[in-house]
Amino acid sequence: MLNNALFTVDYSEMVIVKDIDFYSLCEHHLLPFFGKCHVAYIPSNKVIGLSKVPRLVDVFARRLQVQERLTSQIADTIREKITPLGVAVVMEATHLCMSMRGVEKQNSFAVTSAMHGAFRNNARTRMEFLELIKLRSAVPGVRDSAPATYACMAED
Numbered sequence: 001m002l003n004n005a006l007f008t009v010d011y012s013e014m015v016i017v018k019d020i021d022f023y024s025l026c027e028h029h030l031l032p033f034f035g036k037c038h039v040a041y042i043p044s045n046k047v048i049g050l051s052k053v054p055r056l057v058d059v060f061a062r063r064l065q066v067q068e069r070l071t072s073q074i075a076d077t078i079r080e081k082i083t084p085l086g087v088a089v090v091m092e093a094t095h096l097c098m099s100m101r102g103v104e105k106q107n108s109f110a111v112t113s114a115m116h117g118a119f120r121n122n123a124r125t126r127m128e129f130l131e132l133i134k135l136r137s138a139v140p141g142v143r144d145s146a147p148a149t150y151a152c153m154a155e156d
């Protein structure tokens with residue numbers, strides 16, 4: 001799907017596309033979850049056109065999803081297409097299925113991440129990325145929210 005959007009470059013600075021709005025449906029409850037997606041990667045010799053990153057997020061979000069899987073599908077696709085030195089995807093979402101079941105309000109907000117390569121191995125690279133996206137989970141309370149799948153799949 002990205003075949004016309006790949007370019008060859010000779011730099012290896014972090015490429016970041018943040019605050020991508022996404023809207024998806026939770027496959028367990030068929031209820032919406034939506035929020036922001038942040039994507040970063042460090043090219044080895046190919047980059048993806050910046051406008052194509054939100055489109056990629058959209059393609060996977062349009063299916064019935066689980067937030068964790070959606071997060072890793074985006075990261076895995078970027079890995080497969082351009083073999084970067086590192087890729088990171090963070091998604092912050094509000095799950096209606098969680099709020100409707102009366103889960104505490106702050107816990108209906110879930111953060112998931114997929115970190116590969118330099119973002120996994122190098123704490124400074126990871127911190128730089130998290131700094132750049134100013135993750136809302138740095139706000140007290142949200143950091144302690146339940147993992148999305150756990151919260152979403154838990155039956156009353």
Ligand SMILES: [Zn+2]
Nearest residue numbers: 026029097152
């Ligand atoms: Zn759900």
